[in-house]
Amino acid sequence: MSFIEKSYGQTDPSLVRYAREVFRPDESLFEEIDARTRAAEMPPIHVSPFDGLHLEVLTRAVGARRAVEIGTLAGFSGVSIARALAPEGRLYTFEYDPGHAAVARQTFLEAGLADRVEVLVGPALEKLSEIESAGPFDLVFIDADKANYPAYLEWAEVNLRVGGVVLGDNAFAWGNVVSESPDEDAQGILAFNQRLATGGRFRSTMLPTGEGLAMGVKLR
Numbered sequence: 001m002s003f004i005e006k007s008y009g010q011t012d013p014s015l016v017r018y019a020r021e022v023f024r025p026d027e028s029l030f031e032e033i034d035a036r037t038r039a040a041e042m043p044p045i046h047v048s049p050f051d052g053l054h055l056e057v058l059t060r061a062v063g064a065r066r067a068v069e070i071g072t073l074a075g076f077s078g079v080s081i082a083r084a085l086a087p088e089g090r091l092y093t094f095e096y097d098p099g100h101a102a103v104a105r106q107t108f109l110e111a112g113l114a115d116r117v118e119v120l121v122g123p124a125l126e127k128l129s130e131i132e133s134a135g136p137f138d139l140v141f142i143d144a145d146k147a148n149y150p151a152y153l154e155w156a157e158v159n160l161r162v163g164g165v166v167l168g169d170n171a172f173a174w175g176n177v178v179s180e181s182p183d184e185d186a187q188g189i190l191a192f193n194q195r196l197a198t199g200g201r202f203r204s205t206m207l208p209t210g211e212g213l214a215m216g217v218k219l220r
């Protein structure tokens, strides 16, 4: 599937194939959710199967019990996070579009994760305050409207525990981080990356996935 190879940071197809064959990202789950997405005439803009595996492994590495996702779509990244949570764990995932949220709820149900995932519907910036009493959180994954990435990061700075992890997808803004006239989305991502890297609250890196996965560990 070309989507899988395109979304992996390594560009040599034989090395991508090797990595897929050895590490086996969950392509059947991806295909199932992708089919549900297309049947609902939603945009198939999930993270790739390898990104899903990265999210699962990172969630396990952090020992996350309370996780937040901004941008649910049909639930592929959400399943990747939710199934890696520690016992009694909970994922709060935010989705603007009620149609997307309904499809995602079906995904979580079919994955046997409905009891550990809460889908909150509406603009994330307005809804995030509703879960603050459940924090501090161990992991925040940002994958929604790019212009608001800096605001989501500000929220994560306050609501993550020290040692918690923030992740921002599409951190290369599809190449536009080096554009001479970055659009509004790229400007949001530029500000997010800059704050994450130099704001003093996180030790951060750019994981060189195909689309860039920025990652920071909260220091203070």
Ligand SMILES: C[S@@+](CC[C@H](N)C(=O)[O-])C[C@H]1O[C@@H](n2cnc3c(N)ncnc32)[C@H](O)[C@@H]1O
Pocket (backbone or CB within 6 Å): 045, 046, 047, 048, 070, 071, 072, 073, 074, 075, 076, 077, 078, 094, 095, 096, 097, 100, 122, 123, 124, 125, 143, 144, 145
């Ligand atoms: C790239 S998709 C998320 C993909 C998903 N993380 C995955 O990989 O399976 C972005 C989602 O964010 C939602 N979204 C956009 N703006 C939003 C906002 N302000 N608040 C919450 N969700 C938003 C979109 O409706 C869309 O479903």
